[in-house]
Amino acid sequence: MVLSTGMVLSVGMGLTIGSCSSDPTEANPFINLIDAKDDGLPEGETTGPVEWVPDLYPEGSDGHSDGQGEESVGDLEGTEGGEENGGADGPEGDGAGGDVDAFAPDADGWGQDGGGEDGGGDPDGTGETDGGDADVTPGKCNPPCGLGELCIGGDCICTPKCLGKECGDDGCGGLCGICPMGSECLISGTCSCVPNCEAKVCGDDGCGSSCGYCLLPDVCLDGGCVCIPDCTGKTCGDDGCGGSCGPCPPLHQCDQGTCSLYCPTCPNLGGNCPQTVHGDHMYYFCTSPRRWDKAVNKCEESGTHLVTISSPDENSFVSSLTGGAQVWLGYYESWFNWHWVNDEPKGYEAWADGQPDDGDIWTIEDCAHMWPGGVWNDNECHVELFYVCEYEPFK
Ligand SMILES: [Ca+2]
Ligand SMILES: [Ca+2]
Ligand SMILES: [Ca+2]
Numbered sequence: 001m002v003l004s005t006g007m008v009l010s011v012g013m014g015l016t017i018g019s020c021s022s023d024p025t026e027a028n029p030f031i032n033l034i035d036a037k038d039d040g041l042p043e044g045e046t047t048g049p050v051e052w053v054p055d056l057y058p059e060g061s062d063g064h065s066d067g068q069g070e071e072s073v074g075d076l077e078g079t080e081g082g083e084e085n086g087g088a089d090g091p092e093g094d095g096a097g098g099d100v101d102a103f104a105p106d107a108d109g110w111g112q113d114g115g116g117e118d119g120g121g122d123p124d125g126t127g128e129t130d131g132g133d134a135d136v137t138p139g140k141c142n143p144p145c146g147l148g149e150l151c152i153g154g155d156c157i158c159t160p161k162c163l164g165k166e167c168g169d170d171g172c173g174g175l176c177g178i179c180p181m182g183s184e185c186l187i188s189g190t191c192s193c194v195p196n197c198e199a200k201v202c203g204d205d206g207c208g209s210s211c212g213y214c215l216l217p218d219v220c221l222d223g224g225c226v227c228i229p230d231c232t233g234k235t236c237g238d239d240g241c242g243g244s245c246g247p248c249p250p251l252h253q254c255d256q257g258t259c260s261l262y263c264p265t266c267p268n269l270g271g272n273c274p275q276t277v278h279g280d281h282m283y284y285f286c287t288s289p290r291r292w293d294k295a296v297n298k299c300e301e302s303g304t305h306l307v308t309i310s311s312p313d314e315n316s317f318v319s320s321l322t323g324g325a326q327v328w329l330g331y332y333e334s335w336f337n338w339h340w341v342n343d344e345p346k347g348y349e350a351w352a353d354g355q356p357d358d359g360d361i362w363t364i365e366d367c368a369h370m371w372p373g374g375v376w377n378d379n380e381c382h383v384e385l386f387y388v389c390e391y392e393p394f395k
Pocket of ligand 3 (some may be wrong): 149355356358359365377378379
């Protein structure tokens with residue numbers, strides 16, 4: 001170290017007193033001093049440094065070797081024998097090999113081991129970091145990773161194996177995926193739909209198949225077989241489920257969903273007495289004028305009777321049936337009392353105002369007929385009028 005200090009001091013002195021010429025061989029007196037020495041070599045080239053000379057250019061400042069500083073450092077370190085300095089010597093030594101050998105035979109070995117192999121040595125001088133850890137390499141793991149593991153950053157990492165799988169274990173403690181609601185994960189790693197027919201006897205099982213089928217006429221509704229009545233376009237008849245779309249009125253029957261007149265027992269009174277049903281009775285409006293008693297006979301001949309009126313409804317119907325024409329009613333007076341021809345009880349009456357008046361003092365009015373508007377009048381029985389026969393099939 002003492003020698004080294006002297007070297008630095010000498011260099012400082014040389015720089016201080018020397019010129020600033022770019023060619024140290026021309027202007028530096030110390031160089032001249034060296035050259036003046038008879039070493040048998042060309043100028044500036046040194047070998048076999050028997051003597052120490054000041055280093056004019058610190059290492060790295062001139063980009064080329066001057067054959068001085070390096071060898072001096074190598075010498076110093078070599079003499080000290082520190083392993084930690086071995087690395088720094090590696091790249092050096094160009095043109096100084098002789099020096100190293102001469103001053104520190106051991107240093108040559110360090111320089112090759114430390115610098116040559118590790119490429120640059122240990123900048124901090126520890127000399128251990130680069131040389132002793134060759135088995136720890138990025139991308140390699142020790143001990144080697146097991147099957148299914150990847151070495152990442154020196155650690156063995158489990159790699160999930162989910163190729164071709166949508167669910168199930170990924171081999172690393174995780175899952176490859178979760179099956180959607182209503183499905184389960186098979187061992188193969190695929191999701192399989194689970195049929196659900198709970199409380200269902202028919203209908204979709206949730207997986208594209210059926211929980212069961214219904215027998216006609218039942219249809220599946222909310223998982224159960226039910227019959228839904230269908231009366232579209234029908235007013236009567238079977239509803240498709242054993243029920244009815246509705247009853248038909250009396251003297252009618254259901255024909256393909258529609259009620260039509262049906263009265264096999266109703267008499268036929270001919271073309272002058274067309275029939276019309278009302279309620280459960282059949283009425284015949286006869287337009288051949290007859291005396292009251294002839295009208296009664298005509299009706300009875302066919303199994304009917306001259307019409308009787310027992311309610312406002314029936315009265316209104318007859319009035320509308322005849323279109324306002326005057327028609328005989330089956331009502332007559334006998335012994336100061338009015339009677340219906342079929343002996344049904346007296347009840348409803350619809351006499352016009354002031355009727356029955358029995359006519360005047362010269363007439364006898366004992367037979368009732370209907371005026372336009374549905375009101376009644378007593379009249380002479382020999383008058384010829386239209387009449388209405390009535391048939392009661394269920395009496
Ligand atoms: Ca009647
Ligand atoms: Ca009378
Ligand atoms: Ca009268």
